Amino acid sequence: MxxxxxxxxxxxxxxxxxxxxxxxxxxxxxxxxxxxxxxxxxxxxxxxxxxxxxxxxxxxxxxxxxxxxxxxxxxxxxxxxxxxxxxxxxxxxxxxxxAADFQARYDVTGKRYLYRIAQGEFTNPFKRRYTAHWRFPLDVQKMQQAATDLLGRHDFSSFVAAGAKPGSRVRTIFSATVREDCAHDEVHLSFYGDGFMYNQVRIMAAVLVEIGMGKRPVHDIERLLQVRNRQEARLTLPAQGLYLERVYYPGDDPQHSQKKHRDLD
Amino acid sequence: MxxxxxxxxxxxxxxxxxxxxxxxxxxxxxxxxxxxxxxxxxxxxxxxxxxxxxxxxxxxxxxxxxxxxxxxxxxxxxxxxxxxxxxxxxxxxxxxxxAADFQARYDVTGKRYLYRIAQGEFTNPFKRRYTAHWRFPLDVQKMQQAATDLLGRHDFSSFVAAGAKPGSRVRTIFSATVREDCAHDEVHLSFYGDGFMYNQVRIMAAVLVEIGMGKRPVHDIERLLQVRNRQEARLTLPAQGLYLERVYYPGDDPQHSQKKHRDLD
CATH class of the missing domain: 3.30.70.580 (Pseudouridine synthase I, catalytic domain, N-terminal subdomain)
Structure with missing residues (x-):
């Protein structure tokens, strides 16, 4: 077949x-x-x-x-x-x-996720399904600086929700960027790695937001990676801001992401 | 009070x-x-x-x-x-x-409407609430040429839905533009006039789309304005593509429109 x-x-x-x-x-x-x-x-x-x-x-x-x-x-x-x-x-x-042996799950070489945060004092009715709303100002440069601490191979136990399947918490993040989309009054977080665990992106996004608000030191992620304790990371950002942007297989160009469906860029 | x-x-x-x-x-x-x-x-x-x-x-x-x-x-x-x-x-x-005599309805000097048409072969799931989907190619230059026939003071009887309130069908359109938003694979129609009747914008948009597909001659709007017959205009585009963009009052700058809430531009 x-x-x-x-x-x-x-x-x-x-x-x-x-x-x-x-x-x-x-x-x-x-x-x-x-x-x-x-x-x-x-x-x-x-x-x-x-x-x-x-x-x-x-x-x-x-x-x-x-x-x-x-x-x-x-x-x-x-x-x-x-x-x-x-x-x-x-x-x-x-x-x-x-090919007859292609496996959508086991052949994956990487995944890229996008997290969209809408800024502004009030909730924009046209974004309520598509972004998380965060009214407080975010220091995007601090967040970008912090995001680099995620890069590489780490035990992400602090960033996994309680309901995750058992197994190794070691994953590799190839890129993590935070950028301001001034035209749309949004902050976009992008994570590209070899795999992500249950709620991992939303927990990482929450920690970066707390860093952007000055509620955590810029290099708190280094500490969180060390302590391997979910309680230390606290928050999880809501689902509606999160997008699975691309699933990569051998031979795919990692620079190329799927933006066709974003009303942005 | x-x-x-x-x-x-x-x-x-x-x-x-x-x-x-x-x-x-x-x-x-x-x-x-x-x-x-x-x-x-x-x-x-x-x-x-x-x-x-x-x-x-x-x-x-x-x-x-x-x-x-x-x-x-x-x-x-x-x-x-x-x-x-x-x-x-x-x-x-x-x-x-x-002022105590300000009237939101009777003091209006103009209204601006936007109509968003999403192109592309299939429906984009992120636009289903916010655009009409039209998979067939549209000749935007023809549509723009046709839109200029709407300008000025006319009897718009051909462009009013059956359920409209009785009264004069004469309205003035100050500007009517059709432009391609290539980045988002959309066509945007913008109408600015002294007032619009029930379904008028959606019927005008439908006629322009038919002109853009080559199903009507470019200057068919001249004829439609003459015949004053709703049956001749036929279609009405769906509600989800239509936006009331701005309501103008004496002293408002007609060049300024409200774009804050569009995920565009």
């Missing part, structure tokens, strides 16, 4: 996260249903394997998955067919036929 | 339009409730007078209204107090004390 890789965007607000769950509207659940309909509901049913989960309310600019289809179909036919059935909060961006 | 003018933005998706209606969530209804709470629910209740209606699903970047408050309160206190109670899809942008 031919194997396909799909790349897709979703607006996470109305999903109970990515992963299939009984009686819940999830991205994986919707896609599994549509792909099985396109294959005329074969037995056994087609299983969709995502690159990894995202939480309820988290968005994706370019999530990936693979599945085996029971018959040959041109990638463009799958692309158009699936999009014609997709609800308005999912868009299939690309479909490609891949 | 002091009279106040408020300027506010709203994301129209979850409102049954602007105007107060029994058993419906409307912008006027929500604001009236909050303003009365701030005034400690006086008898008789405070009435809020908007500059005019917007339909269900239509957004506002800067709608206006006035009301008489039973006691003196600094404008900034009203601004902060109201925003602290506002739901996330309304933001109060400004509060100003005005």
């Amino acid at each position: 031919p194997r396909y890789k799909i790349t897709f965007a979703y607006e996470g607000t109305d999903f109970a996260g990515f992963q299939r769950q009984p009686h819940q509207r999830t991205v994986e659940g919707v896609l599994t249903k549509l792909i099985n309909i396109m294959a005329k509901n074969p037995e056994p049913a087609i299983v969709v394997y995502g690159s990894g989960r995202t939480d309820a309310g988290v968005h994706a600019l370019a999530q990936t998955a693979h599945f085996d289809f029971p018959f040959q179909l041109a990638a463009t036919s799958l692309l158009k067919g699936l999009n014609s059935m997709c609800p308005l909060d999912i868009e299939i961006i690309a479909v490609a036929k891949v | 002091p009279r106040y003018k408020i300027t506010f933005a709203y994301e129209g998706t979850d409102f049954a339009g602007f105007q107060r209606q029994p058993h419906q969530r409307t912008v006027e209804g929500v604001l009236t409730k909050l303003i009365n709470i701030m005034a400690k629910n006086p008898e008789p209740a405070i009435v809020v007078y908007g500059s005019g209606r917007t339909d269900a699903g239509v957004h506002a970047l800067a709608q206006t209204a006035h009301f008489d408050f039973p006691f003196q309160l600094a404008a900034t206190s009203l601004l902060k107090g109201l925003n602290s109670m506002c739901p996330l899809d309304i933001e109060i942008i400004a509060v100003a004390k005005v």
Whole structure:
């Protein structure tokens, strides 16, 4: 059976996260249903394997998955067919036929996440689903300085939520940037690494925000990496500011990120 | 009693339009409730007078209204107090004390509307509430050429929906522009005039789109203005692409529009 890789965007607000769950509207659940309909509901049913989960309310600019289809179909036919059935909060961006041993999850070489913080005294009604709102001024230079402490291979135990799966907390962060988007009165945090654990990006973002407010010393991240204690990192920023921006596989250009779906830049 | 003018933005998706209606969530209804709470629910209740209606699903970047408050309160206190109670899809942008005879509706000298059309083959999940999606290519130069036929004082009977209030269909359009926002793969239509009737902007936008697709001759608007027949204009573009961008009063600078809330430019 031919194997396909799909790349897709979703607006996470109305999903109970990515992963299939009984009686819940999830991205994986919707896609599994549509792909099985396109294959005329074969037995056994087609299983969709995502690159990894995202939480309820988290968005994706370019999530990936693979599945085996029971018959040959041109990638463009799958692309158009699936999009014609997709609800308005999912868009299939690309479909490609891949090698029979391609694994959307295990072949990942890196992931890039974006976190959008809206500044301003009051909540902008057009951003409420797409940003976290933080009314207090942030010292972006301090935050950028602090973000460099995340770079490299570390034990991120201080930055993992309690519900995370057991296992090693060691991950590598290749890049971490904080920049001001003055035109939109936003601060954007971008993290690129070999993998991120449950709530890790939102906890790292929260620590950087506290540093930007002067509530933590600039190099507090060094200490947090040492102590390996989740209690020390305290806050988690909300889901609606978080975007899975790109999932990288061998041969992908790490400089290239998926910005098509951002109303920015 | 002091009279106040408020300027506010709203994301129209979850409102049954602007105007107060029994058993419906409307912008006027929500604001009236909050303003009365701030005034400690006086008898008789405070009435809020908007500059005019917007339909269900239509957004506002800067709608206006006035009301008489039973006691003196600094404008900034009203601004902060109201925003602290506002739901996330309304933001109060400004509060100003005005002359006792100021009328949010009757003093209007002009209104500016924006219509956002998203291009691209498939619907972008992050734009579904904020744009109309039109996958077919549009000839923006033709549309701009056609838009100039709208300029000036005309009888717009061909461009009024059936449900409009009776009365003169003569209005003046001061400016009408069509421009490509290449960075976001959108086409933006902007209309500035002395007033617009029920569905007028959405019908004008639909005619311009048909001209941009080559389905109507470039100067078909001249003919439509002559025939004064709604049936000839046919389509109405959907509500989610429409924004009330600014309401102008004597002394306002017509060059200045409200763009703070657009994730664009």
